[in-house]
Amino acid sequence: MEEKTNWLDYDVEEMVAGDKESLWHHLKPHKVFESQEQMIIVEGKGLMVKDIRGREFLDATSGGVWSVMVGYGRDSIADAVCAQLKKMPYFAGVFGNIPAIKFAQKLLEKLPRMDKVYFSNSGSEANEKAFKIIRQASRIDPARKGKYKIMYRDRDYHGTTIGTMSATGQAQRKQDYGPFVEGFVEFPHCACYRCPYGKTYGSCDIECARKVEDVILKEGADTIGGLIVEPITAGGGILKPVPEYYPILQEICQKYDIWMIMDEVVCGFGRTGTFWGHDHYDVDPDIITMAKGLASSYEALSATVVKQKVFDTFLNDPSDSEKRLNYFRDISTYGGCTSALTAALESTRIIEDENLVENSAKMGAYLNEQLETLKKYDVVGDVRGQGLFAGLEFVTNRTTKEPISEEQMAQLMGNVMAENVIVGRTNSSFDGLNNIMNFAPCLIITKEQIDTIVAAVATAIEKTFS
Numbered sequence: 001m002e003e004k005t006n007w008l009d010y011d012v013e014e015m016v017a018g019d020k021e022s023l024w025h026h027l028k029p030h031k032v033f034e035s036q037e038q039m040i041i042v043e044g045k046g047l048m049v050k051d052i053r054g055r056e057f058l059d060a061t062s063g064g065v066w067s068v069m070v071g072y073g074r075d076s077i078a079d080a081v082c083a084q085l086k087k088m089p090y091f092a093g094v095f096g097n098i099p100a101i102k103f104a105q106k107l108l109e110k111l112p113r114m115d116k117v118y119f120s121n122s123g124s125e126a127n128e129k130a131f132k133i134i135r136q137a138s139r140i141d142p143a144r145k146g147k148y149k150i151m152y153r154d155r156d157y158h159g160t161t162i163g164t165m166s167a168t169g170q171a172q173r174k175q176d177y178g179p180f181v182e183g184f185v186e187f188p189h190c191a192c193y194r195c196p197y198g199k200t201y202g203s204c205d206i207e208c209a210r211k212v213e214d215v216i217l218k219e220g221a222d223t224i225g226g227l228i229v230e231p232i233t234a235g236g237g238i239l240k241p242v243p244e245y246y247p248i249l250q251e252i253c254q255k256y257d258i259w260m261i262m263d264e265v266v267c268g269f270g271r272t273g274t275f276w277g278h279d280h281y282d283v284d285p286d287i288i289t290m291a292k293g294l295a296s297s298y299e300a301l302s303a304t305v306v307k308q309k310v311f312d313t314f315l316n317d318p319s320d321s322e323k324r325l326n327y328f329r330d331i332s333t334y335g336g337c338t339s340a341l342t343a344a345l346e347s348t349r350i351i352e353d354e355n356l357v358e359n360s361a362k363m364g365a366y367l368n369e370q371l372e373t374l375k376k377y378d379v380v381g382d383v384r385g386q387g388l389f390a391g392l393e394f395v396t397n398r399t400t401k402e403p404i405s406e407e408q409m410a411q412l413m414g415n416v417m418a419e420n421v422i423v424g425r426t427n428s429s430f431d432g433l434n435n436i437m438n439f440a441p442c443l444i445i446t447k448e449q450i451d452t453i454v455a456a457v458a459t460a461i462e463k464t465f466s
């Protein structure tokens, strides 16, 4: 075999075989790899990615899970991280570092009603911190005594750990991983297309929000300390609550002193055409979690951002032997590492300097308009979205809304890929409802690229259902 001079050089067949022999991929049934090859992505520039066989794809998913906000191949992020690594690569988050201070300040500038930033590595971890905050507050704050339970919404996803799975409303994602953690309480979703109360927006009383109070009272309001929601449900099928929803939910939370946790892991950093997903609503959460777009996924980073009242709960007097342990006793080896924060600072500078949130709003409107044209196909039951975040729900019958089968959905996805475009879908999440295709391209997308994506989906629909 030819001698490689640079560790970045590789032999294609050796890597393909190496993938099969050594890797256990995320969310994949591996039996398929007995007869088919795993795609290995090796390069990216802008919205284009290239695989190891040299095939090029237009990526409409920002890296598969909606997170590469500024696109691939940003040298300035790589250069900034390189310089920081040479100067100071790592010291634990029990001490301060310059990129952490600067990025925390940047986040608080973007969230003027919030006060303190706690860094970690992933969306799941950011949500775990929020849950630990609620739990500990229910033990150390006399006013919150016993309020340890956390409510979550059906169809929302909050992470992969056992704790965050316990707060996730997706039956197939949870299947076989129980028993789950005690103290998590589900309430109904708010998807108008399949209203859990059989109502229609315009003639309803926003029951999806109002009836959360019934769940609280049934469970015991004095036991509930937190309620977590995604501003716009992502993996659950791109579900955007109506404008009245969050103000009503917040009023209920405030009535019972329940801290609202807004999971901005997907929606934050311009995905929906505003900087934060919850900017579309008149709502003021107590805790906000974020990850993915924070450093455009050039590095792993997440954050849990809280209001002063939450932080103050943990300001114990260390000389008081009874309260000695009443501070937030949490640590994360890589949380707040210098290189991730440097990447986040540079990615956010790009988002600001290139007006990418504005582009997300403008191109998002165009994307949604173009996707609407696909309603000419009877299988497209619903088109929904906000900014550069959109979903198409596929049905066999528009009146009964019966979803297409798993096989048809898989075939449809394969046919889009055959057009050299990568889109996403609800995947092993729900019994019978894995029928939603999703779009979340990098925020730098152009009209021409949107046309290419929509044309690929149209061709795939015709191929699959003709």
Ligand SMILES: Cc1ncc(COP(=O)(O)O)c(C=O)c1O
Pocket (backbone or CB within 6 Å): 065, 121, 122, 123, 124, 125, 127, 157, 158, 159, 160, 230, 234, 235, 263, 265, 266, 291, 292
């Ligand atoms: C809304 C939401 N919250 C949390 C997470 C978990 O993030 P991570 O995969 O970084 O742990 C995800 C992941 O997709 C998500 O969509």
